[in-house]
Amino acid sequence: MNRVDGRVAIVTGAGQGVGEGIARRLAREGATVVVAARRAETGEPVAASIRDGGGRAECIVTDVADGESVRACVDETVRRFGRLDIMVHNAFMGGIPHKLENARIDKHWTNMSRTGVWASLFCARSAMPHLVASSRRPTGTGGGRLILITSPSGVEGSANIPLYSPAKAAQRAIAKSLAREWGPHGVTVNCIGPVAGSPALLTAFERNPALQDAIEARTPLGRVGDITEDIGSVALFLAGDDSSFVTGQTIICDGGSFLGL
Amino acid sequence: MSVLVLGDGPIADRLRATVSSDVEAAVIVTEVDGGRGVGPVEDLDDATIDAVFEQPMQKVIAGLQQAHAAGAKRIVVIVPTIGMSGGDQHAVHAALAEAARITVKSAARQWGADGITVNAVALAPEEFGVDATVAGPVAIAPRAMSGEVDPSDTVAWLCSGSAAHVTGQTVVCDGGLWM
Known part of the structure; x- marks a missing residue:
């Protein structure tokens, strides 16, 4: 299946983790993928690996906070790939x-605001x-898609x-707003709220195996998501033609751990 | 006793004049300015994002910290429903409203063990100067009730000892528009 054959995608933060999984999944289904990573040291190997597997990918070093x-x-x-x-x-x-009462804007908020909201x-x-x-x-040859990666914590607090x-x-609020704004143009905007085996989470599991046990125990499907097969597949759905009438939504992809939507 | 009301504008003024409590309480009115920064996202510049989202959001964080430091046992954050519904050409306002509303849940989770409740009251976007003809409908169905909506009693209840076991919630007070 080449469900996004001929499409061009940018995936930010694709040098590792969820972004890497999404980039690999889209490339496997025919998309040309730009691995937008802050550091070439992480982005270039992912792009090279996709190419080695027969896909089309290039790294463009990008600081999303800028x-x-x-x-x-x-x-x-667009210059390289035309679209x-x-x-x-x-x-x-x-x-x-x-602790919220002691939080400092510069230390505990600015990076998240810049890379999450501003970006x-x-x-x-x-x-x-x-x-x-x-x-x-x-029809079948295009379809603008904006996909924002959020979190169950964006719904239930932390x-x-x-x-x-x-x-x-x-x-999520930006996605809903842009879904309204861009709907007349046929562009869809959606969010994914994943819980997946990112490098940060896997490292945390190594340090604290009880954490892995706790997460798996509270998850109906009993495991943490795979970045490519689980999360990447949801992204593929939202990126392709199958989701052309879905916009402004959040798909929580966490094995059923969070059921609050 | 009086309630600490943080924020400017008619909503804050009304609550300052009407809300009192039997316990230490604080109300934070999120400074959503529905008349500023309205437009297509592709026209959005950094100065507007800073003025319409970043600075007001930092005030919400500072307000929560001020309320905590003042010993408030009841904290209520006032937001527009546009964060939940989204708004055409109002992405920045919606981002602020929803960020403030969900910060309430985080605060409720952290401070609940100390007996502090933190809740949100969501009002119609028009209360914050949002033009509904631009932002689009909040809901598919029309508003259930008619007449003016005064959130004072709802806020006062959340600020009272009677609401000791309600925390992390959003009470929508808009006459039955958003459901």
Whole structure:
């Protein structure tokens, strides 16, 4: 199956974790994927590995906290590949446990706000004309898609990292707003709330096996998601033609752990 | 006793004049300015994101910290429903509203063990100057009730000792529009 054959996708934060899984899944289904990573050391190997597997991918070094860097990534993508159909904003930095009463803006909020909220708006404003152009292509050959990676914590709050939740919640509100704004252009905007085996989570499991046991025990499907087969597949659905009438939604992909939507 | 009301504008003024409590309480009115920064996202500049989202959100965080430091046992954050519904050409306002609303849940989780409740009251976007003809409908169905909506009694109850076991919730007080 080549469900996004001929489409061009940018995936931010694709040098590792969920972003890498999404990039690999989209590439496997025929998309040309731009691995937008802050560091070439992580992004280039992912792009090379996709190419080695027969896919099409290139790395473009991008700092999502910088609006001009995001714009340059989009412009360079269109210059190289002639179009942009799918924009996936996954990159995120922050998440230091803290007490809300002692939280410092510079230490516990700014990075999450910039890479979560601001960067979602940066990706949207830069990609918008290209996503609209994609939606004007004949059926089956295009369709603009913006996908924002949020979290169940963006719905239910967090006791450990309280300011992580508002950054992720804001992304859902942006998605709903842009779904309204871009619907008349045929562009869909959706969110995924994953719990998956990112490097950070796997490292945490190594340090604290009880954490893995606890997460798996509270998850009806009894495991943590795979970044490519579980999370990437949801992204593929939202990126392709099967979801053309789905917009403004959040798909929680966590094995059933969070059931609050 | 009086309630600490943080924020400016008519909503804050009304609550300052009407809400009292039998326990230490604070109300934070999120500074959503529905008349500023409205437009297509592709026209959004960094200064607008900073003014319409970032600075007001930092005020919400600071307000929660101030309320906690003041010993408040009941904290209520006022937001518009546009964070839940989204709004055409209002992505930044919606982002602020929802970020503030979900911060309430995080605060409720952290401070619940100390007997502190933290809740949100969500009002119609028009209360914050949002033009519904631009933002789009909040709900498919029309508003269930007619007449003016005054959130004072709802806020006062959440600020009272009677609401000791309600925390992390959003009470929508808009006459039955958002459900």
